Every structure is written in C-alpha cells, then in structure tokens.
Amino acid sequence: MSEGLSPDIAAMADRVEAFVRDVVVPYESDSRRDHHGAPTDELVMELREKARAAGVLTPHIRADGSHLSQRETAEVLVRSGLSPLGPLACNTMAPDEGNMYLIGHVGSPALKDRFLKPLVEGRGRSAFFMTEPADWGGAGSDPSMMKTTCRRDGDDWVIDGRKTFITGAKGAMVGIVMAASVDEASKGGACMFLVDLPDPTIVIDHVPNTIDTSMPGSHATLTIRGLRVPAAQMLGEPGEGFKYAQIRLSPARLSHCMRWLGACIRAQEIAVDYACRREAFGKTLIDHEGVGFMLAENRILLQQSRLMIDWCADVLDTGSLGTVESSMAKVAVSEALMKIADNCVQVMGGIGVTDRTIVEQVFREIRAFRIYDGPTEVHKWSLAKKIKREWKQAQTSTSQGEAG
Structure with a gap:
C-alpha cells in the first residue's frame, strides 16, 4: 500500500499498524463497555x-495543524482500522475526524x-448535530427538510429543535449544531x-x-430548547451551512471507507487463518472449493475497494468537493465490504457468529455503515x-449543434 508515499508518511503508517496490532488488539476483550x-x-x-506515548495520536494532522492529503490519510486510516478500537485509540474515529477536518477548513483562528x-490533542470527543427525527418531519438524508431553527x-x-442519530452526543465536549436560519439576512439558509x-x-x-457498538455515546435522540450561542461561535458565514456540510461529508464518507477497509482486512486475515487450520471431510477448509472461492472473492473485493478509495482520494486532493465521487465510493466500498464480512462469517461457521473474534462485530459495523452517511x-x-441531467444537457447540445 505504501508505494508512492513519502518516507515519513509510510513510516507513520507502519507505526500506526504496529501500534494497533501490538497494543490495541489485546484490548478487544476489555470489559469496559457501556x-x-x-x-x-x-x-x-x-x-x-x-x-500519545507511541507517537501515533491524531496521525492524520501534522504538528503545524495541516491535514495530510486524502491519499496519505487513506494509508494511515486503513491501518488504524485494523481493530474496531484502533480509530478510537489513534483519534481517527468518526465523527471526530470529520469534525476536525471541517473546523480546520472553515473555523477562525479563535474557534480552532x-x-x-x-x-x-485527543482530550475529548465531539458530535455533529444534523439529522432529525422522521416522526417530527425533520431532516434525515434530505437536509433541505431541516426544522431545527436559529x-x-x-x-x-x-x-x-430536535436531532436524532447524533453519534457520540452523550459524553461529547464539542458539538457542531446545524440549524435553518429564520433571520431575514439568511432566511432559509443553514447555519x-x-x-x-x-x-x-x-x-x-x-x-x-x-x-453497531464501536462508537462511544451511541446515536442519541435529543431536544434543543433555547440554546443560546454567541455569534462569534458561528462556523463560517450565515446561510452557508449546506456548503460547509459538503466540505465535511465528502471526505468523511471516504474516511469511513478507509477505516472499515482496515477492519475487513483484519477479518479476512482471521478467516484465512481459520480456514487454513480447520479440517473437515479429510482436508483443510480452504481446500474445499466453496470456502476457498469465498476467500478468493474477498481478496478481489479488498483490492477493488482500495482502488476505489485511492481514486476518490485523488479527486478530493485536486481541490474538488468530490460529492459525486464520494457517493460512488461510499456505495461501492460499503457494499463490497459487506460481502467480505459476510463471507468471513460464513467461512468460520459457528465461531464466526460468536465474540471469540472480531469478525462478528465487523459484520455488524459494516451493516450499519451501509446506512449512515x-x-x-x-x-x-x-x-x-x-x-438524467447529463443526458438532457447532451440532448440540448446536440439540438443546438444541428440548428447551427
């Protein structure tokens, strides 16, 4: 994976991987859960x-506060995702990673x-307050329906207003709240x-x-009544919230793909190890065509997912918002990873649905990933x-050309 990376980024990615495998993985059985x-x-x-002691805390942000490129971020975040606890340990987890990206690109020096x-510095968690309850008629996947007002x-x-499925709200120290303005100067726009x-x-x-159980604080439903915020704490300009949301959401979708690709790489390792050791009907499982083919399919899907991530990262690194590309990557990668996780469970049989390995958790987490973002x-x-729009534009151009 490290081909083409600068030596310092490749070294950081290697340190992250070593830290996750050697230090974080043993914590996967830790009983400290809510x-x-x-x-x-x-x-x-x-x-x-x-x-922090290992020098791998928040590895996607340099000491001067600048972000790695998306291609560089991919290398680091995939490695941090090798354990469900890895992104939490390395401070590359959602929603914090996306919130840091947004504040870093839009926030004033004082807000930063x-x-x-x-x-x-990894001293606390954050939450992004956008989604609203369906029974309230609020914004789900359609932010134009937002009913929370400012x-x-x-x-x-x-x-x-009200918000729902707000990841990590319980226990967070920083919140980014999105609301529709009723002020005349920015009426109807989001802030x-x-x-x-x-x-x-x-x-x-x-x-x-x-x-899914990887994110502290789960996904809360909450009510906001008379929250008073100083004007200086507005992120960016009034009425520009939808634009800022895209600045955050495109790379955030891709970051999810990166982290869960790492988790599926690990699940594949566990499934391969099991299939190469477990014997049934006179030979190891991997030598049975039905099992071997699933693991071969996984290898193909892992490679396809990485290529899709790198392609989208290259687009974002040009300065494009990459909304279309990140949508395609999110669909392709989440569906591919779902198949990989499902195959790993199937290969491992009864063991695959127990908590003796992380495979069953990866399956659950990827299933949720197909919905969020x-x-x-x-x-x-x-x-x-x-x-359809492109088709219409092509038809219009053809008609104009013929008329000319």
Whole structure:
C-alpha cells in the first residue's frame, strides 16, 4: 500500500499498524463497555494515552495543524482500522475526524484554538448535530427538510429543535449544531455553530441500542430548547451551512471507507487463518472449493475497494468537493465490504457468529455503515438524477449543434 508515499508518511503508517496490532488488539476483550456495548470513555482515554506515548495520536494532522492529503490519510486510516478500537485509540474515529477536518477548513483562528485544539490533542470527543427525527418531519438524508431553527437575538443566536442519530452526543465536549436560519439576512439558509457540551438546553431523550457498538455515546435522540450561542461561535458565514456540510461529508464518507477497509482486512486475515487450520471431510477448509472461492472473492473485493478509495482520494486532493465521487465510493466500498464480512462469517461457521473474534462485530459495523452517511439507495438516486441531467444537457447540445 505504501508505494508512492513519502518516507515519513509510510513510516507513520507502519507505526500506526504496529501500534494497533501490538497494543490495541489485546484490548478487544476489555470489559469496559457501556450498556450499549461501546467502549467507555475511560477505556478510550487509556488507549489514547498509549497512542500519545507511541507517537501515533491524531496521525492524520501534522504538528503545524495541516491535514495530510486524502491519499496519505487513506494509508494511515486503513491501518488504524485494523481493530474496531484502533480509530478510537489513534483519534481517527468518526465523527471526530470529520469534525476536525471541517473546523480546520472553515473555523477562525479563535474557534480552532478553543474547539479544534482539544480534539486534535485527543482530550475529548465531539458530535455533529444534523439529522432529525422522521416522526417530527425533520431532516434525515434530505437536509433541505431541516426544522431545527436559529434566530439572531442581539449578539447571540438562539437554537430550537430536535436531532436524532447524533453519534457520540452523550459524553461529547464539542458539538457542531446545524440549524435553518429564520433571520431575514439568511432566511432559509443553514447555519453551523460550535458549542461546548454538555449544555443544559440540549436534553438527551433517548440513546438506543443499535447493531453497531464501536462508537462511544451511541446515536442519541435529543431536544434543543433555547440554546443560546454567541455569534462569534458561528462556523463560517450565515446561510452557508449546506456548503460547509459538503466540505465535511465528502471526505468523511471516504474516511469511513478507509477505516472499515482496515477492519475487513483484519477479518479476512482471521478467516484465512481459520480456514487454513480447520479440517473437515479429510482436508483443510480452504481446500474445499466453496470456502476457498469465498476467500478468493474477498481478496478481489479488498483490492477493488482500495482502488476505489485511492481514486476518490485523488479527486478530493485536486481541490474538488468530490460529492459525486464520494457517493460512488461510499456505495461501492460499503457494499463490497459487506460481502467480505459476510463471507468471513460464513467461512468460520459457528465461531464466526460468536465474540471469540472480531469478525462478528465487523459484520455488524459494516451493516450499519451501509446506512449512515447516506444509505446506498439515496446515493444511487442522487447519481441517477445526475445521469438524467447529463443526458438532457447532451440532448440540448446536440439540438443546438444541428440548428447551427
């Protein structure tokens, strides 16, 4: 994977991999989990102290605060994903990694110092407040339906609304809240605000148990009543929130692909080891065509996924928002990884559905990945709309050419 990388990035990626395999993997059986099954903050902070000591904490951000390129980030994040605990330990986990990217690109120097610095240093977690409950008629995959509002009141903005599936809200110290403006100057436009958490005006209504268990704080539903935020804590300009969301979401979708590719590489290693050792019907499992072919298919899908990630990373590194490319990558990679994880469970049989290895967890996490950051079907629908627009434009150009 390291071909073409600068020596310092290749060395960092190797250090991350060694740290995850040697230090983090033994923690996978640690019992410090919440009722939801996610690692407790105590466990996360213990791992981060070890990452700090090993020089692999927040490896995707340089000492001067600049971000690695997307291709460089891929190398580091894939390695951190070799354990479900790896991104938490190395501080490359969602939603923090995406939030750090957004604040780093849009935030003022004062906001970076106050809100970004503690995240980069791994001293706390963050949450991104965008999705809203369906039973409230709010924004799910369609942010134009956003019903959470913000209004200007003197030197402050006041926010009211509801949010749901807010990953990591419980226990977070930094929040990015997205709301639709009712102020005349930016009416109808979205705004983003940085807030200190917890805040008494943000009340967590429910934290569900979900199929995935890798993210501390789970995915909360909450109510915001009269949250007062100083105007200086607005992220960027009023009414520009949708634009900033795209700055965050395109690379964030790709980062998910990177981390879960690492998890599936590890699941494949475990499944291969099992298939090469376990004997049935007179030979090892891998020598049975049905099993061997699944592992061969996995090898192909892993390579295809990496190529898709690198292609999308190259597009983002040109400065493009890459919304179309990140949609395609998210669909292709999440579906491929789902097949890989499913094959690994199948190869391992009964062992594959137990917690004796991480394979069953990887299967659950990838299944959830197919939904968050936009379900596969929403991305396909969006791409189909683009295809239709392109067709219409081509027809118009042809007609104009014939008329000329």
